[in-house]
Amino acid sequence: MEYLIKQYPLETGALEIQYIEEFFGEFPRRKTAAEILHRLRDREALILMAEAPLPDDPGTLVPVSYKVVHEIRADESETKLRDLVQRLSGSVQFDGRRVLYSWIGATRRDWRGQGHFRALTEQSEEWAIANGYNEIVVKTKNRYYDMRAVLAQLKFDVVKHEPVPEAQAESKVYLAKLLPAELVRGHRSVRTVVVAE
Ligand SMILES: CC(C)(COP(=O)(O)OP(=O)(O)OC[C@H]1O[C@@H](n2cnc3c(N)ncnc32)[C@H](O)[C@@H]1OP(=O)(O)O)[C@@H](O)C(=O)NCCC(=O)NCCS
Numbered sequence: 008m009e010y011l012i013k014q015y016p017l018e019t020g021a022l023e024i025q026y027i028e029e030f031f032g033e034f035p036r037r038k039t040a041a042e043i044l045h046r047l048r049d050r051e052a053l054i055l056m057a058e059a060p061l062p063d064d065p066g067t068l069v070p071v072s073y074k075v076v077h078e079i080r081a082d083e084s085e086t087k088l089r090d091l092v093q094r095l096s097g098s099v100q101f102d103g104r105r106v107l108y109s110w111i112g113a114t115r116r117d118w119r120g121q122g123h124f125r126a127l128t129e130q131s132e133e134w135a136i137a138n139g140y141n142e143i144v145v146k147t148k149n150r151y152y153d154m155r156a157v158l159a160q161l162k163f164d165v166v167k168h169e170p171v172p173e174a175q176a177e178s179k180v181y182l183a184k185l186l187p188a189e190l191v192r193g194h195r196s197v198r199t200v201v202v203a204e
Pocket residue numbers: 072112113114115118119120121122123124125126146147148151152153154156157158160161
């Protein structure tokens with residue numbers, strides 16, 4: 008299978024994500040275009056979306072999966088990111104290195120398990136290596152079992168666990184993956200990438 012991936016600039020990408028987020032009813036707080044613009048406005052970021060045919064209308068392509076990664080630095084001033092850097096200190100080295108944060112992403116239920124998220128992840132890794140990043144980090148929770156299983160499958164290593172003793176399922180799990188140049192040789196997905204306007 009060949010995956011079709013669109014790479015979006017910030018403004019259009021934010022709107023596309025707001026649209027696809029409407030399909031993720033399982034998450035109470037969906038990302039809005041305004042939040043995405045606010046987070047990404049002044050930082051290097053990559054917005055990717057996979058498109059695939061509708062099962063009952065194969066001529067029509069729809070967005071089915073997305074992923075946003077962005078740069079994260081030791082000297083973050085935005086509250087949430089400063090907090091993230093602090094929590095990662097001792098687990099991820101920021102000084103003298105380029106670190107990428109895998110911020111948000113998901114696949115629409117009817118298209119899960121078809122490799123779209125692997126394709127987006129591999130594309131983001133190729134982009135990251137080409138742009139000089141050394142490591143990619145991601146945060147999840149114990150209760151996101153699907154995401155944890157997928158991250159294991161994509162060879163992310165747990166670098167930190169923050170227990171919430173009164174609600175173990177809410178415990179935070181931080182994972183990371185080093186980005187040596189040779190990583191791309193192990194990539195499995197065949198991808199066509201279109202740069203959208
Ligand atoms: C996690 C998620 C993005 C995966 O998307 P996807 O497009 O179905 O993933 P893929 O089909 O590309 O699968 C990637 C790999 O994980 C494996 N995988 C996928 N779903 C899995 C599951 N539920 N359990 C175990 N492995 C799984 C696949 O087999 C594949 O491995 P392989 O390429 O080695 O065969 C999707 O399930 C989702 O959107 N879940 C809800 C989002 C979420 O949980 N967010 C939590 C906030 S952090």
